[in-house]
Amino acid sequence: MSSVPSVHARSWGLLVLRGVVALGFGVVALAWPDITLGALVIFFGAFALADGVFALLTAAFGGGGDRGWTALAGVAGVAAGVATFAWPGLTAVALLWIIAAWAIVTGVTAIVAGVLLRRYMVGESLLILAGVLSVVLGVLLVVDPSRGALAVIYVLGAYAIVAGVVLIWLGLRLRGRVLT
Numbered sequence: 731m732s733s734v735p736s737v738h739a740r741s742w743g744l745l746v747l748r749g750v751v752a753l754g755f756g757v758v759a760l761a762w763p764d765i766t767l768g769a770l771v772i773f774f775g776a777f778a779l780a781d782g783v784f785a786l787l788t789a790a791f792g793g794g795g796d797r798g799w800t801a802l803a804g805v806a807g808v809a810a811g812v813a814t815f816a817w818p819g820l821t822a823v824a825l826l827w828i829i830a831a832w833a834i835v836t837g838v839t840a841i842v843a844g845v846l847l848r849r850y851m852v853g854e855s856l857l858i859l860a861g862v863l864s865v866v867l868g869v870l871l872v873v874d875p876s877r878g879a880l881a882v883i884y885v886l887g888a889y890a891i892v893a894g895v896v897l898i899w900l901g902l903r904l905r906g907r908v909l910t
Contacts, residue, residue: 741787741788741791741792742901742902742904742905743901743905744784744787744788744791744901745788745897745898745900745901745904746897746898746901746902747784748780748781748784748785748788748894748897748901749893749894749895749896749897749898749899749900749901750894750898751777751780751781751784751894752777752781752890752891752893752894752897753890753891753894753895753898754894755773755774755776755777755887755890755894756886756887756888756889756890756891756892756893756894757887757891758773758887759773759883759884759886759887759890760883760884760887760888760891763880763883763884763887770825770882770883771814771818771825772814772815772818774810774814774825774829774886775810775811775812775813775814775815776811777811777890778807778808778810778811778814778832779807779808779810779811779812779815780807780811781807781836782803782804782805782806782807782808782809782810782811783804783807783808784804785800785801785803785804785807786800786801786804786805786808787804788800788804789801789804796842796843796846799839799842799843800839800843802835802839803835803836803839803840806831806832806835806836806839807832807836810828810829810831810832813828814828825882826871826875826882827871827872827875829868829871829882829886830867830868830869830871830872830875831868832868833864833865833867833868833871833889834864834865834868834869836861836864837860837861837862837863837864837865837866837867837868838861838865839861840857840858840860840861840864840893841857841858841861841862841865842861843857843861844856844857844858844861845858851903851904854900856896856899856900857896857900859896860892860893860896860897863889863892863893864889864893867885867886867889870885
């Protein structure tokens with residue numbers, strides 16, 4: 731297997747850290763599903779902001795052709811995080827739209843990264859699957875936002891756990907596969 735000329739390979743530790751943050755957010759969301767909308771705004775804002783910052787750091791300190799996609803995911807995360815803190819009184823529907831937009835953008839970027847990594851590694855279909863699930867989550871939230879905040883907590887929590895596990899797994903797999 732050849733070295734991976736990818737921003738992700740050079741920053742495998744940041745991928746693992748992003749995964750840990752996502753996993754933590756998912757566990758908190760599922761452990762306390764009756765959480766208030768205000769707390770959901772804070773938790774989601776912190777998660778999206780941290781995920782965006784880690785993605786931007788990955789893009790800044792890595793190299794390779796997928797740097798732009800990683801930066802785009804970072805900007806989407808930071809924008810979603812900042813928006814949730816700037817307007818904490820958002821209604822549930824407005825929050826759903828922010829989460830939907832974020833899920834679609836980060837899902838597309840995960841799909842692109844997975845496709846790019848397939849040329850260099852075997853079995854990167856989990857990253858593509860996580861991206862597809864993220865896009866599906868975003869589309870479902872756009873199509874039927876009236877399902878309620880509790881349903882969103884469950885879906886977002888489950889998504890964050892899956893995404894976290896995939897990011898941790900990918901980061902650990904990329905460790906040692908850095909282009910020399």
